[in-house]
Amino acid sequence: MSRAAAVVLLLAIAFVSTTTTVAAARHHGHHHDGFAKVFDRQEADLVEALPGQPAGLGVRQFSGYVTVNQTHGRALFYWFFEATHDVSNKPLVLYLNGGPGCSSLGYGALEELGPLLIQKGTPELRLNPHAWNKRKSALLGATCRRRILLHEHHRRSREIRRRPRWFERFPQFKGHDFYIAGESYAGHYVPHLAEKIVEQNKKVPKSRHINFKGFMIGNAAIDEASDERGMVDYAWDHAVISDELYDAIKQNCKFDQAGNSSDFSSSGQNPSNAACERAMDGFYEAFDHIDIYSLYTPACTASTGTAGQLPRRLHRSSAQSDNSRSMRPRYNSYDPCLDNYAAEYLNRRDVQDALHANTTGSIPYAWIACSDPLFEHWKDSPASTLPVIKRMVDAGLRVWVYSGDTDARVPVSSTRQALRKLGLKTLKQWREWFTSDQVGGYQVDYDGLTFVTIRGAGHMVPTVTPVQARQLFAHFLAGKELPPKSIIA
Numbered sequence: 001m002s003r004a005a006a007v008v009l010l011l012a013i014a015f016v017s018t019t020t021t022v023a024a025a026r027h028h029g030h031h032h033d034g035f036a037k038v039f040d041r042q043e044a045d046l047v048e049a050l051p052g053q054p055a056g057l058g059v060r061q062f063s064g065y066v067t068v069n070q071t072h073g074r075a076l077f078y079w080f081f082e083a084t085h086d087v088s089n090k091p092l093v094l095y096l097n098g099g100p101g102c103s104s105l106g107y108g109a110l111e112e113l114g115p116l117l118i119q120k121g122t123p124e125l126r127l128n129p130h131a132w133n134k135r136k137s138a139l140l141g142a143t144c145r146r147r148i149l150l151h152e153h154h155r156r157s158r159e160i161r162r163r164p165r166w167f168e169r170f171p172q173f174k175g176h177d178f179y180i181a182g183e184s185y186a187g188h189y190v191p192h193l194a195e196k197i198v199e200q201n202k203k204v205p206k207s208r209h210i211n212f213k214g215f216m217i218g219n220a221a222i223d224e225a226s227d228e229r230g231m232v233d234y235a236w237d238h239a240v241i242s243d244e245l246y247d248a249i250k251q252n253c254k255f256d257q258a259g260n261s262s263d264f265s266s267s268g269q270n271p272s273n274a275a276c277e278r279a280m281d282g283f284y285e286a287f288d289h290i291d292i293y294s295l296y297t298p299a300c301t302a303s304t305g306t307a308g309q310l311p312r313r314l315h316r317s318s319a320q321s322d323n324s325r326s327m328r329p330r331y332n333s334y335d336p337c338l339d340n341y342a343a344e345y346l347n348r349r350d351v352q353d354a355l356h357a358n359t360t361g362s363i364p365y366a367w368i369a370c371s372d373p374l375f376e377h378w379k380d381s382p383a384s385t386l387p388v389i390k391r392m393v394d395a396g397l398r399v400w401v402y403s404g405d406t407d408a409r410v411p412v413s414s415t416r417q418a419l420r421k422l423g424l425k426t427l428k429q430w431r432e433w434f435t436s437d438q439v440g441g442y443q444v445d446y447d448g449l450t451f452v453t454i455r456g457a458g459h460m461v462p463t464v465t466p467v468q469a470r471q472l473f474a475h476f477l478a479g480k481e482l483p484p485k486s487i488i489a
Contacts, residue, residue: 041169050354052124057115059084064356066165077357078166079105081115081133091177091477098184101374106342112462118341130466132473180215187220188381191388198395214398216476219410219459223384223418229255230414241286249283252276294458295406300336339369390422393448400450400476404457412453424449433482440468443482
């Protein structure tokens with residue numbers, strides 16, 4: 001029997017023991033044509049096995065396209081993993097990566113928190129012992145296994161807001177507790193999507209509500225002025241840039257005319273300023289041979305893999321000069337060349353067939369982790385999402401913000417400066433939290449918002465510190481404080 005057939009057989013056995021099959025559901029009263037169409041569509045999206053997938057995954061996975069604009073032929077691609085057991089009672093989580101225009105398929109699913117992670121060599125995939133859809137370890141305390149809905153966003157943010165159409169394909173999950181999580185430029189996507197759901201729930205009958213509970217964003221771009229200023233301060237504090245360059249930036253670049261006020265009036269837009277441009281060019285050149293997204297892990301070089309141009313910055317206001325080099329982010333991690341493995345894997349025809357992607361085979365370009373055309377023409381964003389975050393806090397949602405403290409692109413200093421502008425009352429002071437007997441990071445509880453740092457983690461927290469990331473995720477879903485004292489396992 002081939003390896004692929006063995007995987008299919010193992011998964012089929014797991015399905016019977018962990019979840020209701022499509023066929024079984026049909027024989028439990030769902031004979032209506034509408035239900036039959038739903039189940040047939042789900043069956044069509046079922047991923048039996050991926051090339052290079054190891055045995056023992058133990059969960060069903062689905063992937064395919066959800067149409068968001070029939071007239072213009074636009075669709076969103078999703079990849080969905082069920083929980084490992086008791087599927088009918090577990091919360092549903094939508095996870096988004098940033099960019100704008102970067103892939104939740106290539107990053108979130110295959111490099112960070114999905115059940116299958118990309119690796120060099122054969123097999124191309126490995127099981128992730130710290131996947132976010134697995135039951136947490138006894139050390140973490142709290143809840144059980146999760147399911148993750150991973151979203152590939154190639155279109156404008158307003159089309160991301162049409163995500164409820166996914167529930168039309170999987171209506172059995174519509175009543176489940178629903179959360180959204182994301183990193184980086186998802187600091188824009190997630191709050192706006194949250195607000196859209198809250199607004200729509202007010203307009204439709206209760207039977208059509210999405211049971212939305214809250215969101216969590218990490219190393220998130222939420223306030224352009226704070227992000228830029230905090231990034232420069234962080235680089236100087238961590239000895240990446242010189243005193244002279246730091247002084248030149250501070251003198252010529254006015255990131256935040258509003259200071260730390262809570263009126264959200266910072267525009268993040270500098271008037272065209274040649275001196276500031278020169279200084280910021282020098283700033284980014286300082287990161288040419290190190291990874292701005294993970295300051296203390298190796299960069300991908302010619303000796304470790306195909307080295308690419310290091311990233312510049314996230315979305316930059318159109319009011320600023322467009323003469324800078326490419327600003328598309330490129331993420332790295334402990335294996336600094338994961339991006340290269342993912343790109344090679346996802347451009348294979350057999351992989352695309354297994355994922356029900358590029359079904360016509362006529363897409364005239366290769367899959368890439370981040371869309372340069374989308375990034376370069378992105379206009380659909382305000383300078384700050386703090387007003388939206390504040391409205392969601394006031395709406396009573398659970399809101400957590402986290403920050404890996406070795407990320408130099410959206411550093412902890414940026415996030416702390418941004419959150420101060422919210423003017424929220426501190427309910428529980430800054431304090432350490434523990435993973436086993438080691439400090440995992442720090443936590444502060446504001447009135448309606450929790451901020452957590454993860455010690456030693458870069459921009460992609462689940463990749464660099466997977467144990468702490470899953471611990472954070474479990475406590476967020478449970479709404480519980482992270483362990484304030486050392487725990488000896």
